Amino acid sequence: MPTAARDSLRAVFHMTPPSGWLCDPQRPVFVNGAHHLYYLHSTQNNGQGGWDHASTTDAVAFTHHGVALPLQPDFPVWSGSAVVDTANTAGFGAGAIVVLATQPTDGIRKYQEQYLYWSTDGGYTFTALADPVIVNTDGRAATTQAEIDNAEWFRDPKIHWDAARNEWVCVIGRARYAAFYTSVNLRDWQLKRNFDYPNHALGVGVSVGRSADGARHTNIGKYGAELYVDRAPSDLAGYSLVPYTRAAAPIDAAARSVHLRIFVDTQSVEVFVNAGHTVLSQQVQFTGGDTGISFYSDGGPAVFSGITIRAF
Numbered sequence: 377m378p379t380a381a382r383d384s385l386r387a388v389f390h391m392t393p394p395s396g397w398l399c400d401p402q403r404p405v406f407v408n409g410a411h412h413l414y415y416l417h418s419t420q421n422n423g424q425g426g427w428d429h430a431s432t433t434d435a436v437a438f439t440h441h442g443v444a445l446p447l448q449p450d451f452p453v454w455s456g457s458a459v460v461d462t463a464n465t466a467g468f469g470a471g472a473i474v475v476l477a478t479q480p481t482d483g484i485r486k487y488q489e490q491y492l493y494w495s496t497d498g499g500y501t502f503t504a505l506a507d508p509v510i511v512n513t514d515g516r517a518a519t520t521q522a523e524i525d526n527a528e529w530f531r532d533p534k535i536h537w538d539a540a541r542n543e544w545v546c547v548i549g550r551a552r553y554a555a556f557y558t559s560v561n562l563r564d565w566q567l568k569r570n571f572d573y574p575n576h577a578l579g580v581g582v583s584v585g586r587s588a589d590g591a592r593h594t595n596i597g598k599y600g601a602e603l604y605v606d607r608a609p610s611d612l613a614g615y616s617l618v619p620y621t622r623a624a625a626p627i628d629a630a631a632r633s634v635h636l637r638i639f640v641d642t643q644s645v646e647v648f649v650n651a652g653h654t655v656l657s658q659q660v661q662f663t664g665g666d667t668g669i670s671f672y673s674d675g676g677p678a679v680f681s682g683i684t685i686r687a688f
Contacts, residue, residue, distance in 0.1 A: 387641045388688055391438045393428060397421050399659075400455040403534070405473060405499065407460060409433060412499045414444055414458060414475075422615075424452035427477070429499065445475070445493060445502055450483030455532040456490070458499070459562075465544070466562040468494040473502075474562050476546065478531040481508065486515040486527040490548070492563065510548070510557060510565045526551045535562075578674040584640050585610055585660060586668030593670070594660050596638060596647055601629035603649055605656045612661035625654045635682075 386392050391401075391413065399416040406412075410431045418425030427445035430438040445453045456477030464470040473495040481487040489508035495501060515527035529551040538545050538558075546557040546565060557565040581597020595606040608621035627634070627649065637648040647656045671680050 385642055387643065389639075390641055390644065391430060391432075393417055393430075394440055395419075397423060397425070400532075402427070402455065403457050405458045405460050407471075407473065407498050411435065412458075412473075413438070414499075416453070416455065417443075418447075426453040427475075441500060444499070445477060451479055454478040454488070457534045459535050459537065459544075461494075461562065465560060466492075466494065469496050472496050473499045475502065476509065476533040476535055476562075478533065479508075481512075484515075486518055486524050487512055488515070488528065488530050490533045490546075490565075505563075509563050510546070530555075578672065580673045580676075580678040581671070582636070582638070582680070583609075583668075583670045583672060584638060584645060585662050585666040586670050587663070587665050588668065590668075590670070592663065592666055593668070594645055594658070595672070596636065596645070596656075597672070598627060598631075598634055601626055603627040603634070603647075603654065603656065605645060605647055605658045607645070607658050607660045610660050610662065610666065612663070615661050617659070617661070623656050623658050625649070625656055627654070 392398060397418045397420065401413060401415040404411040404413045410433050412429065412431050414427045414429055416425055417428035424447060426443055426447040429441040429444040431441065432438045447453065454477065456475055458473055458475045461468065461472045461474050462470060466472065466474055468474065475493040476490050477493065478488050479491050481489050489512045490510035492505045492509045493502040510533065512527060512530045514523065515530065518524045518527040530548060532549045533546050535544055535546050544559045544562055546559065548555045548557065554571045556568045556571065558568055559565045579597045579599030581595055583593040583595050586593040592610050594610045597604060602624045604622055604624040606622045607617060611618055611621065635650050639646040643659060643662060645658050645660050649655070
């Protein structure tokens, strides 16, 4: 835990907004010599909001530019992603910044769908298409509680240009799986397939943010073909993140060693795996006494070596 921040919840080595609540920073885009970062922002803690905008040339000092995608009545802007359309595939002009973001149509949670915005001035102002470009058909048909629960998880589109196939790929998070879509123009999307994922156990790893009695901690570990961050033991009443407590990424199941760089800030844990090609980030609700570190191994011995601890 950074010693300089113990009297404040403001992060020490992460960007924070001038005021209000920040959530879900979107993948930055690089335009005109600067990285442009968009993030969910609200005047209320864990409240509805839109996207705010900041830029940086060195990833250390940020300039804030205010609202990029505004909150509208019963129509908040949730997570998504931005891309630079260098080839003008969407028809807004070469180099336009195109955003896909989740919003609940008519303010109805089970109608959350993907809306498109574009900018031609370097990402400072955006124009919206009126209708969603990826429709939540499950939401329209959902009647049982299980169907409604799944329909209420149709969010956080992540877009990538697949140069080998000359098409855009979008992955959308569902309740228990990920849905993959493709498009040639960022406007018209086709569902390709769904990808389900298992839920695994403890394995071997390190606990950070550990309380003196060991009851509170965040686990970072490897189990089989999965590298995970599990914040469940750090859950805090009034700010509960249950059941969305575990983030995971694939890793070679046969790997006998793993190098981790772990950054613990006042309200977050970030893990860079091996060369940093895999990164896991989690918001964590630390309390004042959550400063301990411990190691664990479930089902066999483990060796922990090359350990360096730095405080900021």
